Amino acid sequence: MPELKKEEILNQLRKVRYPGFSRDIVSFGLVKEIETTDESIYIKLELSSLNPDIPEQLEREIKTTLSSMTAISNIQVVIKRPEAPLTQRMAPKGSEIKHIIAVASGKGGVGKSTVAANLACAFHKIGFHVGLCDCDIYGPSISMMFGTVESPQISVDEQLIPIERYGLKLMSMGFLLESDQPAVLRGPLVTRYTQEFLKNVDWGNLDFLVLDLPPGTGDIQLTIVQTVRLSGAVIVTTPQEVALVDARKAVSMFKKVNVPILGILENMSYFLCPSDNKKYDLFGSGGGKREAEKLKVPFLGEIPIEAELRISSDHGMPIVLSDPDRQTSKVFLEAAKKIVDFLK
Numbered sequence: 001m002p003e004l005k006k007e008e009i010l011n012q013l014r015k016v017r018y019p020g021f022s023r024d025i026v027s028f029g030l031v032k033e034i035e036t037t038d039e040s041i042y043i044k045l046e047l048s049s050l051n052p053d054i055p056e057q058l059e060r061e062i063k064t065t066l067s068s069m070t071a072i073s074n075i076q077v078v079i080k081r082p083e084a085p086l087t088q089r090m091a092p093k094g095s096e097i098k099h100i101i102a103v104a105s106g107k108g109g110v111g112k113s114t115v116a117a118n119l120a121c122a123f124h125k126i127g128f129h130v131g132l133c134d135c136d137i138y139g140p141s142i143s144m145m146f147g148t149v150e151s152p153q154i155s156v157d158e159q160l161i162p163i164e165r166y167g168l169k170l171m172s173m174g175f176l177l178e179s180d181q182p183a184v185l186r187g188p189l190v191t192r193y194t195q196e197f198l199k200n201v202d203w204g205n206l207d208f209l210v211l212d213l214p215p216g217t218g219d220i221q222l223t224i225v226q227t228v229r230l231s232g233a234v235i236v237t238t239p240q241e242v243a244l245v246d247a248r249k250a251v252s253m254f255k256k257v258n259v260p261i262l263g264i265l266e267n268m269s270y271f272l273c274p275s276d277n278k279k280y281d282l283f284g285s286g287g288g289k290r291e292a293e294k295l296k297v298p299f300l301g302e303i304p305i306e307a308e309l310r311i312s313s314d315h316g317m318p319i320v321l322s323d324p325d326r327q328t329s330k331v332f333l334e335a336a337k338k339i340v341d342f343l344k
């Protein structure tokens with residue numbers, strides 16, 4: 001009988017947090033093997049992150065934690081990392097996705113999906129090949145914004161084939177649910193489902209793949225960040241403090257996992273009243289820009305609150321396509337150009 005039982009080691013490993021997160025490596029399911037004898041301990045972890053610092057940090061932390069409870073000095077930690085860049089896993093052989101961009105928000109309802117859809121359309125208008133993927137199982141909205149109820153086909157090698165609409169490739173968890181069917185999956189199941197979903201779409205060749213993330217900064221967002229190799233993240237916020245607090249959390253989450261922040265985009269910045277042509281700052285003014293300066297990340301622009309933006313989404317064509325000359329559409333185009341420049 002070895003000095004330490006596997007369960008005791010596993011319990012100790014529950015004290016080791018994944019760098020930057022409050023959850024431990026056991027609950028994330030990263031510990032794949034534990035072997036123990038009187039003289040040695042062998043632990044195997046499997047990571048999906050490509051961040052080169054993570055294995056080193058984890059190994060150090062595991063050894064420190066175990067050394068505090070045992071005299072065994074031969075502790076071997078083997079950490080398996082992904083073999084190929086994960087972007088390649090998301091596209092079949094011979095095809096390539098140049099940049100995957102996450103559109104995220106700390107808080108729900110700030111217009112993240114509206115921004116993701118319009119940014120994707122802006123990249124397309126600039127001349128890029130673009131895909132847009134709605135990763136929010138609880139509130140998928142891309143299908144409505146692009147006016148499609150089509151279900152994706154499955155290819156011979158069992159990959160989901162995106163729907164094509166207005167020249168963009170679209171995929172949404174919403175395409176896989178019935179229109180009035182609630183998403184009943186919970187917690188870890190959603191995480192696994194999202195991961196499988198992301199790996200099984202045949203995007204072909206793309207310049208930009210825009211991911212519309214679910215709101216928040218929890219496990220599901222971490223899973224997505226680990227499943228795909230992001231070129232960067234756009235954070236959407238509204239100007240008031242209650243949204244900015246959460247935007248700050250989102251910026252911090254991406255920074256912790258070494259995903260560059262492409263910028264903060266402020267939505268519902270002001271209302272331009274059609275009757276007196278005056279600007280009303282309904283939620284305060286300048287919050288997003290100030291936050292961007294404070295966090296030293298680019299500021300991508302201000303989108304006003306306006307009926308036309310909502311109506312175009314409700315009618316199935318994002319405003320950048322339905323009314324490209326409108327000031328709001330120009331802000332999205334400028335934001336897309338800033339992102340392109342940033343990634344050059």
Ligand SMILES: Nc1ncnc2c1ncn2[C@@H]1O[C@H](COP(=O)(O)OP(=O)(O)OP(=O)(O)O)[C@@H](O)[C@H]1O
Pocket residue numbers: 105107108109110111112113114115136139141214215267268303304305306307309310311313314
């Ligand atoms: N600037 C705006 N002006 C007017 N309506 C807007 C604006 N931005 C978003 N909306 C509307 O607000 C609603 C919510 O927007 P959206 O679905 O983009 O938010 P979200 O942040 O993605 O939501 P969730 O957190 O649920 O994913 C939609 O009806 C959308 O058309």
